[in-house]
Amino acid sequence: GQNIDQPTEMTATEGAIVQINCTYQTSGFNGLFWYQQHAGEAPTFLSYNVLDGLEEKGRFSSFLSRSKGYSYLLLKELQMKDSASYLCAVMDSNYQLIWGAGTKLIIKP
Amino acid sequence: ETGVTQTPRHLVMGMTNKKSLKCEQHLGHNAMYWYKQSAKKPLELMFVYSLEERVENNSVPSRFSPECPNSSHLFLHLHTLQPEDSALYLCASSQDWTSGSNEQFFGPGTRLTVL
Numbered sequence: 168g169q170n171i172d173q174p175t176e177m178t179a180t181e182g183a184i185v186q187i188n189c190t191y192q193t194s195g196f197n198g199l200f201w202y203q204q205h206a207g208e209a210p211t212f213l214s215y216n217v218l219d220g221l222e223e224k225g226r227f228s229s230f231l232s233r234s235k236g237y238s239y240l241l242l243k244e245l246q247m248k249d250s251a252s253y254l255c256a257v258m259d260s261n262y263q264l265i266w267g268a269g270t271k272l273i274i275k276p
Numbered sequence: 277e278t279g280v281t282q283t284p285r286h287l288v289m290g291m292t293n294k295k296s297l298k299c300e301q302h303l304g305h306n307a308m309y310w311y312k313q314s315a316k317k318p319l320e321l322m323f324v325y326s327l328e329e330r331v332e333n334n335s336v337p338s339r340f341s342p343e344c345p346n347s348s349h350l351f352l353h354l355h356t357l358q359p360e361d362s363a364l365y366l367c368a369s370s371q372d373w374t375s376g377s378n379e380q381f382f383g384p385g386t387r388l389t390v391l
Contacts, residue, residue: 171318175316197376198376198377200379208384209280209366209382209383209384209385210319210366210382211382212379212380212381215377215379217376217377254319256319258376261332262373262374262375262376263321263324263332264319264321264380265318266318266319266320267318268316268317268318269316269318
């Protein structure tokens with residue numbers, strides 16, 4: 168079966184750095200996405216990785232290792248507004264997005 | 277209106293009611309999606325439409341019936357639902373559905389409660 172694993176909840180301090188991991192087992196691979204979802208709101212796109220390596224976009228970076236079936240989202244200089252759920256999703260060989268259950272990130276002052 | 281809109285935002289219905297959820301995208305995209313989001317569970321893809329044709333139906337019970345009259349509008353018709361169908365129903369769109377890099381844009385969702 169297809170599976171995406173990510174931690175259920177993480178806590179970090181304002182101004183710090185946090186890394187959210189995602190491991191996957193899917194039928195084929197056409198890219199990995201990270202989305203942010205604030206409580207009661209729609210998911211919004213953060214990043215897309217299809218090749219191995221690190222993609223940096225401002226305070227957020229995303230890393231992919233296809234051989235290990237592993238990705239992480241790195242958030243730097245954490246702000247209170249970063250409190251949200253972070254969803255990892257992999258596009259399989261049928262172009263369907265397979266989603267993880269999300270990681271709820273709690274930022275403390 | 278911009279992006280993806282959904283109405284209603286909240287819906288409470290009995291098990292014998294019939295209701296419809298509406299989604300509209302103003303992005304000129306060719307693909308539209310219905311997802312179900314239950315607490316602490318992964319997003320479940322229900323239906324995919326590409327250029328108004330259904331291309332995926334992930335074993336969804338027949339009490340959920342989608343309709344895509346044009347590339348901008350998507351409906352989800354509901355009838356004789358069960359309490360376990362209570363969830364957040366999200367609509368999304370993307371430029372195409374077979375391009376790996378296409379990000380999906382989500383609407384705000386309809387919070388459905390079945391009594």
